[in-house]
Amino acid sequence: MAKFILRKAEPKDVSDILRLIKELAKFEEMEEQVVLTEKELLEDGFGDHPFYHCVVAEVPKDKQSVEGYTVVGFAMYYFTYDPWIGKLLYLEDFYVMKEFRGYGIGSEILKTLSETAVKTRCSGMHFIVAEWNTSSIEFYKRRGAADLSHEEGWRLYEIDKCNLLKMSSK
C-alpha cells in the first residue's frame, strides 16, 4: 500500500477535514471540545481571506479505509510573523488515520510543507507539541526540530473570550 497523493484541500474536502480534526481530538481525549462546524471551515478556509490552508492525503477508491474514506490524512497550517525575521509557516494540525500509517504519508506531508515554507520565503516552521507526546517529539526531532520552550523558556498563554469581553467593556 504505497499509493497515495497529496494535494491542496478544496471546498469539497471540508467534511473530511472536520472528520479528521475530530479523530485527532479523540486521540487526545478531547473530541467534545471540537465546536467548529463544516460551515465555519468552509467560510474560514475558502473565502476571500483564508485563515488557514490544508494539504490532504488521498488514496485510490480500491484502497479506501474500512469505513469507506479516501481522504486519510491532512495537515492544517497558516502563516505567522516573527518581528525579528519575518514570515513563518505555522503547522497547526497534522494527522494520518491509524490504518494508513507507516507508509511514509506523514513524511511526505512534512516534505510538502517544507517546500511550501521555502517557496513562500518563510524563515522556519513552528508548531506546538504536548510534552507527553514522545513519539511526535521524536518524529520532529529526527527532522531537525528544536524545542524552543526548552531552549528559550517560552510558555503559551491564553486570554479567553470571557476575559476579552471583560476588557472590551471596561
Next chain:
Amino acid sequence: MANFNLRKAEPKDVPDILRLIKELAKYEEMEDQVILTEKDLLEDGFGDHPFYHCVVADVPAEQQRSLTGYSVIGFAMYYFTYDPWIGKLLYLEDFYVMKEYRGFGIGSEILKTLSDTAVTNRCSSMHFIVAESNKASIDFYKRRGASDLSLQEGWRLFRIDKENLLKMSAEE
C-alpha cells in the same frame, strides 16, 4: 502626561515599528537577531495580503520633543491564527511601550483595543507566548485573566529552521 492616541499603523509608521521592535529586542538582549528590514515590514504588512497587523500609540508633538523626540512611542503587532477545534484566534506577537511612557495606561489601552478587535472579528480568544522569566509581563497578563496553557496543557513550542526545511525539501 495622559495625552496619547491609538491607531492602526500606516505605511509611514514602518521605520518607527522597526525601531520599537529593535528596542524590545535590545531589552531581551537580542538586538543583533533582528534582521528584518523596513522593506520587508512594508511588503509584508501593507501589501495585498498582510501577514501582520499593527496598532501604534502616538503622542502629540509638544510631548515628543520634551521626552524622546519620537511621536510613535508604543506598538502591538498581531495576526489571526486558527484553532481546528474552535476557529479564529487573535495572536499577539509583539507588545511594547517605550520606558519613558509607561505607567500612563497606554499598555492597558492597547490590550483593550486588541480585545475589541478580537471580539469584532469573532475570535474565540487571544493567544501569545511569554518567556517564563518575564514575571512582570506574566503578572500584567494574569491580572487580565490570562491562563498559562503550557502549564495547564503541557504545550511546548518547537521550531524547524530554514536549513532543516531545505534538507527535507531536497530529500527523495
